[in-house]
Amino acid sequence: MTAPVRIAQLSCGPDYSGVQEEINQAAKSVNGEIFFPDVALKDIMRDFDAFGLEVRSPDLKLAISRAMALVDGRIEADAVFIATCFRCAEAAIVRNELRRYIHEHSKLPVVSYSFTERTTAGTLLTRMEALTTIARRRALLAREVQEGITLGIDSGSSTTKAVLMKDNKIIGRGWQPTTEVLKSARDVATHALGEAGLKLEDVEAIGTTGYGRFLVGKDFNADLIQEELTVNSKGAVYLADRQHGPATVIDIGGMDNKAISVMDGIPGTFTMGGICAGASGRFLEMTSKRLGIEITELGPLAMKGMGAHVPMNSYCIVFGTQSLVNALAAGSSREDVAAAACHSVAEQVFEQQLQEVDIKEPVIMVGGTSLIEGLVYAMGELLKTKIVVPPNSQYIGAVGSALLASGFIRDGADAGH
Template sequence: MNYIGIDIGSTCAKTAVLDENAEILYTFVLPTGWSSFETVTRIEEALMCQGIDLKQSLCVSTGYGREAVEAAQKKVTEITCHAKGAAVLFGEEPMNLIDIGGQDTKVISCTKGRVEEFFMNDKCSAGTGKFIEIMANRLELPIDQMDSAARNRTEELKISSMCTVFAESEIVALIGKGTSKENIAWGVLDSVVRKVKQEYAKLGDGDRPVFLTGGLCENQYLIELLSAQLGREVRSHALARYAGAVGAAAAALKMEK
């Protein structure tokens, strides 16, 4: 039996497959695109290429598009799945999670895969992956190069606007003044981590170990900036972007036990 977790987010759809020992067998990510239903079809095809039949497996779906996964026996919120996935990836000790997603940022306190407290910013794209994507496009940089560009900044440029639309206008003005891409890229990442710090400060116990999940977990310089802002080390994992999908797969495994 395969235990499958499908996390259909606003930007990317992540899939994880676990075995009966909660070992991660297979993970992959696809762009969500405009239709979650079409994305599910592509996920099924990708699984079949690995000899895995979604309809013959136990599956739990999560994320914005979880209702589109008709083969899922259960649909669970992403907050719950991130906590369960963190237990698989990082262990069961008390911890705080930061998930910088495409459309929202979540901060979660959890122990043994159970959510104890959480907050999320879903009212504005500022402080999210979408904010970085928009600003990277304005700078004509691939989003995966924002990290290296920011590391090469020559000054610490502050972006004052708290709104994505106004911040983009501010960046246009900076470009017009001849400000370097590297300095603007640093300002963009700094703006994100400062907004994340505001959300993190709402947690009751900020002294727990901190782990970053989501699509930005491979951006090492952003992790360094976030650690500096929080005043404590932020760690991640090679598969941390799949935390929601891994947690959903873990929920599928629990269904059978």
């Protein structure tokens, strides 16, 4: 077994909130080891003054000193995990500043996490998995070309996708709503193989990602089972042909959202989650149903409307739906309501996720919602930039999985799954 990834924790409050053991367990489950950097009292005062951010909390002063010790090389680590309570405004400022400072002045992968009295186990585990992956597999994540015949399966919360690739080209695709996790995965894989005229025995390596990645990975005897943060960022820059230099990847999913800052194809900082499904693709699905249209028609309809004419609150999916009903009852046009829904989701993603990553162009939108042109337009208006939507953007997780899985062919992975 490989040595655990040493994860330096910079935090304020997890012991008081009772979540430290959950953080430790999440790290341990992905072969990571949490440790707290040792710094002397005299170093704390010196580093705090040098950093120049005025805070009152002794724990936050300690976190600042620990961050500076990591950047200066006084303490060695493989990755950094920053955690603070979401109720504390001072801690939120320090968390974001430390994340930015470490990212800009070192090569350490860093992720920040805002917790309540109990963590959201799924998103905490995904963050830890991504953090250890970047620390352990930088060479794999630097892969720019797909080789051989590989299959990528993305078992998402709303849809399941499969992509078959051969020598850097997509030769088969499959897509369907997620119902039974394994059946959906088998169906999309069969469709992709059929489109390519191949059999499963022809596949040289398989990669899985998404919510159902472990179950599907076991069923397909996958060579690579990987969380969606690193997979999606890799797939995004690959399809957008932006594998060198900086980029920002936005994935507004069916249940949660991801924002990832990427440099040369490798994630630097990232955040995921969302306070409510009102800021996700689920709200846009509900909007489409209420307007009596297919989700594919929502984007063109929104482009004909003026969202500013309709007050919309998608911070909560319940209140958002109420705003939707009230607007229609008050005589707002379907076009204006569609535009308002798209703008509201974009605004919530901006406030909830994009504040925690350094946005650098190009901004690449991926996932099924990237095909909703009204949403892409609204996001571009908020960020004051032209959004890049690469071809096959809805298959992003499957493409990333197929691309990264090809790294296991040379390592002696056996064909004939």
